[in-house]
Amino acid sequence: MNTLFDKIWDSHVVEELPGGMHVLYIDRHYIHEVTSPQAFEYLHKRGAVVFRRRKITAIPDHNVPTVNQHLPVADNESRAQLEALARYCNQYHIPIYPVGSHRNGIVHVVGPEQGLSRPGNTIVCGDSHTSTHGALGCVAFGIGTSEVEMVLASQCILQPKPRVMSLRVEGTLPEGVCSKDLILHVIARLGTNAGTGHFIQFDGSTIRALSIEARMTVCNMSIEMGARGGMITPDRRTVDYLAHRPLLPRGIDIERWLELRDDDNARFDASFTLRAEEIEPMITYGTNPATGIPINGRVPLDADKQMLAYTGFEAGEPIAGKQIDHVFLGSCTNGRIEDIRAFANIVKGKKRHPRVTAWIVPGSKRVARQAVKEGLHRVLADAGFALRQPGCSACLAMNDDKVPPGHYCVSTSNRNFEGRQGPGSRTLLAGPAVAAAAAITGQITDPRTL
Amino acid sequence: MKEKFITLLSTVVPLPFENIDTDRIIPARFLKTITRGGLGQHLFADWMPNGLPLNHGSILVTGPNFGCGSSREHAAWAILDAGFRAIISTSFADIFRVNALNNGLLTIQASPAFVEKIFAATREDSYIFANIDLASRTVIFQGQRESFDISPYKQQCLLNGLDDIDYLLSIRKKIRQYEKRKP
Numbered sequence: 001m002n003t004l005f006d007k008i009w010d011s012h013v014v015e016e017l018p019g020g021m022h023v024l025y026i027d028r029h030y031i032h033e034v035t036s037p038q039a040f041e042y043l044h045k046r047g048a049v050v051f052r053r054r055k056i057t058a059i060p061d062h063n064v065p066t067v068n069q070h071l072p073v074a075d076n077e078s079r080a081q082l083e084a085l086a087r088y089c090n091q092y093h094i095p096i097y098p099v100g101s102h103r104n105g106i107v108h109v110v111g112p113e114q115g116l117s118r119p120g121n122t123i124v125c126g127d128s129h130t131s132t133h134g135a136l137g138c139v140a141f142g143i144g145t146s147e148v149e150m151v152l153a154s155q156c157i158l159q160p161k162p163r164v165m166s167l168r169v170e171g172t173l174p175e176g177v178c179s180k181d182l183i184l185h186v187i188a189r190l191g192t193n194a195g196t197g198h199f200i201q202f203d204g205s206t207i208r209a210l211s212i213e214a215r216m217t218v219c220n221m222s223i224e225m226g227a228r229g230g231m232i233t234p235d236r237r238t239v240d241y242l243a244h245r246p247l248l249p250r251g252i253d254i255e256r257w258l259e260l261r262d263d264d265n266a267r268f269d270a271s272f273t274l275r276a277e278e279i280e281p282m283i284t285y286g287t288n289p290a291t292g293i294p295i296n297g298r299v300p301l302d303a304d305k306q307m308l309a310y311t312g313f314e315a316g317e318p319i320a321g322k323q324i325d326h327v328f329l330g331s332c333t334n335g336r337i338e339d340i341r342a343f344a345n346i347v348k349g350k351k352r353h354p355r356v357t358a359w360i361v362p363g364s365k366r367v368a369r370q371a372v373k374e375g376l377h378r379v380l381a382d383a384g385f386a387l388r389q390p391g392c393s394a395c396l397a398m399n400d401d402k403v404p405p406g407h408y409c410v411s412t413s414n415r416n417f418e419g420r421q422g423p424g425s426r427t428l429l430a431g432p433a434v435a436a437a438a439a440i441t442g443q444i445t446d447p448r449t450l
Numbered sequence: 451m452k453e454k455f456i457t458l459l460s461t462v463v464p465l466p467f468e469n470i471d472t473d474r475i476i477p478a479r480f481l482k483t484i485t486r487g488g489l490g491q492h493l494f495a496d497w498m499p500n501g502l503p504l505n506h507g508s509i510l511v512t513g514p515n516f517g518c519g520s521s522r523e524h525a526a527w528a529i530l531d532a533g534f535r536a537i538i539s540t541s542f543a544d545i546f547r548v549n550a551l552n553n554g555l556l557t558i559q560a561s562p563a564f565v566e567k568i569f570a571a572t573r574e575d576s577y578i579f580a581n582i583d584l585a586s587r588t589v590i591f592q593g594q595r596e597s598f599d600i601s602p603y604k605q606q607c608l609l610n611g612l613d614d615i616d617y618l619l620s621i622r623k624k625i626r627q628y629e630k631r632k633p
Contacts, residue, residue, distance in 0.1 A: 014625055015624060023625075025632070034522075035523065037484040038523075128520050144549035146615075156618055157614070192469055193514065193518065226543060288471070415519060420473050
């Protein structure tokens with residue numbers, strides 16, 4: 001009895017090689033400026049050409065400034081990467097949504113919101129957070145540059161089929177707890193490599209009750225537990241979310257997506273079930289995403305000493321009340337309109353703490369437009385926050401949005417590795433509400449107390 | 451054609467840490483190149499600014515979940531450019547392992563006892579060898595023979611210096627046929 005993952009994967013296998021390697025056909029290939037120019041270069045050296053240009057969409061996002069996008073990019077290396085991507089797209093007639101265009105943004109925000117990522121698809125991109133698209137019921141995962149070259153050359157990659165894990169969350173999330181808290185809780189429970197070798201199918205009443213955007217946050221971070229990707233069976237919400245999206249082909253039968261589901265008694269290689277009632281607003285204290293603790297909790301007594309030496313916390317102390325310097329709202333994890341709404345909802349009528357530098361970075365132009373339409377930019381401005389222009393920004397700090405050494409940043413992004421937000425930066429992962437509360441008080445604060 | 455990987459006799463370089471992530475291997479600010487070369491100088495740039503404590507040899511030995519995090523193939527390129535040809539660990543992150551193998555960097559998943567033996571030995575003597583034989587899928591360290599798994603396909607790719615793209619280009623007709631029958 002097959003899982004939905006099995007069905008999608010198996011129907012895309014062009015050929016199976018001895019030893020379990022599959023030639024997997026790819027429906028949608030997203031490319032960006034950091035991991036694809038090197039693939040084009042090798043393709044060119046090999047004398048090969050792009051095989052299916054219409055199945056590729058180029059969206060520069062990693063390296064882009066989040067202010068003054070109408071000006072040339074000041075950083076020479078960043079500009080060279082952006083220009084290389086544009087040049088290759090021009091050469092091979094690949095559709096590109098350049099910086100400043102109305103469809104630009106973070107590739108994992110743009111793909112779903114434009115209707116390019118669809119249930120039943122196989123989707124790859126040279127970025128590990130490609131798992132985000134799985135929220136729409138597709139098999140989506142990150143690949144390396146050699147594989148980007150494979151897809152450019154043949155629209156296929158060679159991969160062994162991953163095992164499939166069922167991860168169910170049942171029950172009702174407590175008031176003030178969001179899907180970021182849910183996934184940080186899951187990763188803290190299961191660990192950074194619980195998903196290695198697996199693809200995760202999320203399910204259960206809690207997952208079903210989440211909006212599509214909230215589901216994207218969950219699938220986005222499945223890679224942080226080592227999984228190849230995460231996905232959620234399409235339902236009515238999925239169909240409603242995708243209906244009328246700008247790049248959905250005319251006449252496509254969207255109701256058919258509801259037929260995509262597991263067989264009865266589908267067999268999973270591993271299964272976990274967690275309860276929603278146990279989940280609280282979360283924040284991380286360490287340097288991997290599995291170090292999440294409840295915001296009213298204490299740093300564990302057995303916490304890794306090297307980790308604590310880096311983050312400057314002490315084992316056993318409460319995390320709430322710790323002073324912070326920066327707040328980052330954005331990224332493919334939490335840069336969508338619901339995240340900006342959640343942040344604005346907390347800061348409305350209050351003032352940003354004067355010590356706190358805050359970067360509010362919408363995930364796409366479309367998200368930014370929607371925020372303005374809803375007047376959220378005014379709510380933010382009144383509280384002392386400015387809406388920046390879209391991009392990956394301080395999630396990986398390839399542009400100028402860097403956290404200085406030693407500074408604490410409450411960040412809605414996905415990784416708190418050493419130096420992730422700039423050399424010596426200390427990242428505390430959390431959801432939009434916790435980030436907003438910290439921006440107001442200047443310290444780690446339970447948003448439910450504001 | 452890539453360089454073939456058949457056997458490797460080299461000193462081991464121990465790195466006894468868990469969860470060495472790709473940001474540690476190569477921080478994002480060094481990803482701004484448009485070619486693959488020259489990244490070895492940035493290997494572990496922020497984590498070990500003065501370089502590895504022991505840095506002679508082509509076999510890196512690490513703790514579990516090596517290469518977790520980003521899909522950046524720059525991590526594999528930097529390790530290769532710094533002179534390594536193989537990594538022995540108890541476990542690797544999936545994307546990193548694929549990236550490494552696609553570049554002829556052999557990843558060897560060994561038992562915790564075997565890896566611990568190497569760590570213990572290098573604490574005593576910093577200049578000791580391991581011997582890898584890809585054809586028989588074995589690594590020998592101080593007389594102890596450890597077998598490792600690798601897909602037969604990838605094993606042939608490495609032994610012959612071929613890569614996946616050579617193969618995929620050879621079956622484009624089949625791919626076109628698949629596109630015609632695709633649901």
